[in-house]
Amino acid sequence: AQKITQTQPGMFVQEKEAVTLDCTYDTSDQSYGLFWYKQPSSGEMIFLIYQGSYDEQNATEGRYSLNFQKARKSANLVISASQLGDSAMYFCAMREGFNNDMRFGAGTRLTVKP
Amino acid sequence: DTAVSQTPKYLVTQMGNDKSIKCEQNLGHDTMYWYKQDSKKFLKIMFSYNNKELIINETVPNRFSPKSPDKAHLNLHINSLELGDSAVYFCASTQTGAEKAFFGQGTRLTVV
Numbered sequence: 001a002q003k004i005t006q007t008q009p010g011m012f013v014q015e016k017e018a019v020t021l022d023c024t025y026d027t028s029d030q031s032y033g034l035f036w037y038k039q040p041s042s043g044e045m046i047f048l049i050y051q052g053s054y055d056e057q058n059a060t061e062g063r064y065s066l067n068f069q070k071a072r073k074s075a076n077l078v079i080s081a082s083q084l085g086d087s088a089m090y091f092c093a094m095r096e097g098f099n100n101d102m103r104f105g106a107g108t109r110l111t112v113k114p
Numbered sequence: 115d116t117a118v119s120q121t122p123k124y125l126v127t128q129m130g131n132d133k134s135i136k137c138e139q140n141l142g143h144d145t146m147y148w149y150k151q152d153s154k155k156f157l158k159i160m161f162s163y164n165n166k167e168l169i170i171n172e173t174v175p176n177r178f179s180p181k182s183p184d185k186a187h188l189n190l191h192i193n194s195l196e197l198g199d200s201a202v203y204f205c206a207s208t209q210t211g212a213e214k215a216f217f218g219q220g221t222r223l224t225v226v
Contacts, residue, residue, distance in 0.1 A: 012224035035215060039155070045204060052213070089155055091192055095215065099169040100145040102215060104157040 003027065004094050006105035013082045014113050020067070021077040021108045023092030027055075032096040034075040036066065039089040039107075048090075051075055082112045115226055117141050120205050120218035127195055128226055135221045137205030142194045144209055144217075145169075146188040148180060151202040151220070164210075195225045 005024045013019035025034065036048040050058045051066045059066040066077040079086055088110050095102040118139045127133050139146060143188035146168075148160040161180045162170040175195040177226065192199060202222050 024210050033213070037217075040185075043202065043222075044219050045206075047214050047216065050213040091157060093215075095208065099164055100162065100210055101159075101170055102147060102162070102208065103159055104149075107157075 003103050004092055004105035006092055006108050008108045009106070010109045010111070012111050012113060013079075015084060016081055018078060018080045019082055019110065021090050021092075021110065023075045023105055025073050025075060025092075025094045027073075027084065027094065027096050029096045032094055034066070034068070034103075035093040035095065036064070036075075036077045036091065037091045038086075038102075039091065040085075041088070045091075048076065055099070079110075083110050084114060086110060087112045115186050117168055117216045118171040118205055118207055118218040120142075120203075120221050122221060122225075123219060124222050126224045126226065129195055129197060131195050132191070132193045133195060133223070134192070135203055135205075137187055137188050137190070139186075139205075139207040139216070141207060141216065142185075142209070145184060145207060146182065146185075147204075147206045147208075147215075148188065148190050149204040151204060153201070157204070161188075161190075192223075193225075199223060200225045211219065 033054045034051045038046045047062045049064045066080045089107045090106040091107045145164045147162045163182045166182045184187045202220045205218040
């Protein structure tokens with residue numbers, strides 16, 4: 001069964017606007033971590049933000065914030081004030097279990113329009 | 115200093131050949147992974163090692179064999195390469211409980 005679901009294959013946003021990329025997950029573990037990565041056209045995987053399952057506050061890193069709704073098992077990424085350089089693939093991932101099993105969603109391709 | 119380094123970055127080879135991709139991390143992490151990213155960009159976990167022990171071994175053809183000589187290295191050896199093995203292979207590492215997992219720059223394997 002798919003553990004990480006990203007339902008938006010592609011998203012468009014106007015430059016300077018905010019955008020939310022959706023991610024839902026499935027786990028029976030109490031302790032887990034949620035990650036977002038950016039993959040630009042150059043191909044590298046860039047870490048953006050992390051949320052631990054016990055963290056009560058939503059994680060923020062600059063223009064990135066993670067909207068963590070534990071009961072709904074969602075971990076949406078919010079990018080504020082979009083920039084042209086934000087155009088990329090975005091992957092949600094979950095790490096769970098004693099063995100650090102880390103799996104990814106299918107990704108969302110974000111395009112920022114000028 | 116590069117945290118997770120993979121070599122080579124590009125690899126073009128003929129069907130039937132055997133090749134290896136090397137990965138090293140200098141972060142002192144206890145867990146390392148190999149992922150395969152296909153043409154649709156899906157990242158599929160192949161293997162993970164924790165303290166040199168194989169932990170995750172997904173449904174991967176046994177032509178793929180990981181080797182971890184020590185905690186800092188996780189190499190991927192592929193026998194009898196097939197066209198369908200063409201993909202980008204990523205190595206990654208993390209530490210139990212840490213807030214980050216780091217990726218290598220990827221190895222683009224093309225089998226012709």
